[in-house]
Amino acid sequence: MKGNPYLFAAYAVTWIIHIAYISTIVSRYSRLKREIVELKKAR
Amino acid sequence: MKKAFPILGVLTAMLLSYALYQALVVAPTERTMGDVQRIFYYHVPSAWTAFILFFINFGASVVYLIKRNPAADIVALVSAEVGVVFCTVVLVTGPIWARPVWGIWWTWDMRLTSTLVLWLIYVSYLFLRRFSSSGETPALAAALAVLGALCVPFVYFSIWFFRTQHPQPVMGGGGSIDPRMLHALLINWLAFSCFAFLVCWSRYRLEKLQREVDHAHAMRSLLDPSGSVR
Numbered sequence: 001m002k003g004n005p006y007l008f009a010a011y012a013v014t015w016i017i018h019i020a021y022i023s024t025i026v027s028r029y030s031r032l033k034r035e036i037v038e039l040k041k042a043r
Numbered sequence: 044m045k046k047a048f049p050i051l052g053v054l055t056a057m058l059l060s061y062a063l064y065q066a067l068v069v070a071p072t073e074r075t076m077g078d079v080q081r082i083f084y085y086h087v088p089s090a091w092t093a094f095i096l097f098f099i100n101f102g103a104s105v106v107y108l109i110k111r112n113p114a115a116d117i118v119a120l121v122s123a124e125v126g127v128v129f130c131t132v133v134l135v136t137g138p139i140w141a142r143p144v145w146g147i148w149w150t151w152d153m154r155l156t157s158t159l160v161l162w163l164i165y166v167s168y169l170f171l172r173r174f175s176s177s178g179e180t181p182a183l184a185a186a187l188a189v190l191g192a193l194c195v196p197f198v199y200f201s202i203w204f205f206r207t208q209h210p211q212p213v214m215g216g217g218g219s220i221d222p223r224m225l226h227a228l229l230i231n232w233l234a235f236s237c238f239a240f241l242v243c244w245s246r247y248r249l250e251k252l253q254r255e256v257d258h259a260h261a262m263r264s265l266l267d268p269s270g271s272v273r
Contacts, residue, residue: 004077004078004079004081006079006082006139006140006142006143007078007079007081007082009139010082010085010086010135010136010139010140011063011082011085013132013135013136013139014085014089014132014135014136017128017131017132017135018128018132018238018242021125021128021242022242022245025242025245025246025249028249028253029249029252032249032252032253032256035256036252036256039256039259039260039263042263
């Protein structure tokens with residue numbers, strides 16, 4: 001298989017989209033964990 | 044269940060690596076398009092996965108409309124969100140494939156346009172979920188999801204009903220495919236389906252936790268309306 005910029009771009013962009021979405025899940029999860037700690041402190 | 048997640052994560056990563064190897068190394072090079080045709084192994088499985096997620100969204104929305112079950116509402120939200128991610132992959136990899144093969148990035152033919160409309164319907168569904176605070180939002184969103192699901196068969200069969208630039212479907216399109224290409228395609232679909240399942244699972248847990256925290260905030264406000272912490 002020879003290197004093809006379009007093929008590389010398509011595969012790369014697929015994983016960039018998936019990793020970006022997973023990053024949003026991870027960041028939302030971290031924020032929620034902080035909120036839970038604050039809620040427990042406030043009790 | 045919590046222990047199963049990392050094991051399934053490792054298995055899915057291995058399956059995705061094997062699928063990538065199949066797509067880039069094992070599958071033969073297509074005669075007319077050359078190596079750029081290998082985009083097919085990411086483009087088509089992403090489309091199939093998005094369609095399945097939109098159908099799950101449809102099923103969960105119907106269950107929610109009938110039973111008002113909160114778990115069904117979460118499944119509907121999660122499947123729509125992950126479905127939009129996969130549909131975005133389809134809409135981005137398609138033009139990257141089209142440019143060297145057709146000489147254009149985009150054409151307003153029925154398959155491409157209907158896929159874009161489908162994506163817009165589910166993006167509007169997510170906007171509705173995100174920005175409307177009415178108690179009836181899940182029911183309204185479920186009704187929109189039913190409309191969106193009606194578009195999925197139209198998108199899939201549009202290349203049969205209309206003359207389009209887009210090629211005929213791999214399955215049931217009347218053409219033939221090399222068995223190694225078919226194997227690579229199905230392995231990639233399986234890998235992306237497992238990956239989608241794991242992402243949905245994580246997102247489901249996150250949404251459930253979010254609702255619990257929102258409920259705790261609401262209870263706290265009810266018990267202490269001044270906002271001061273005792």
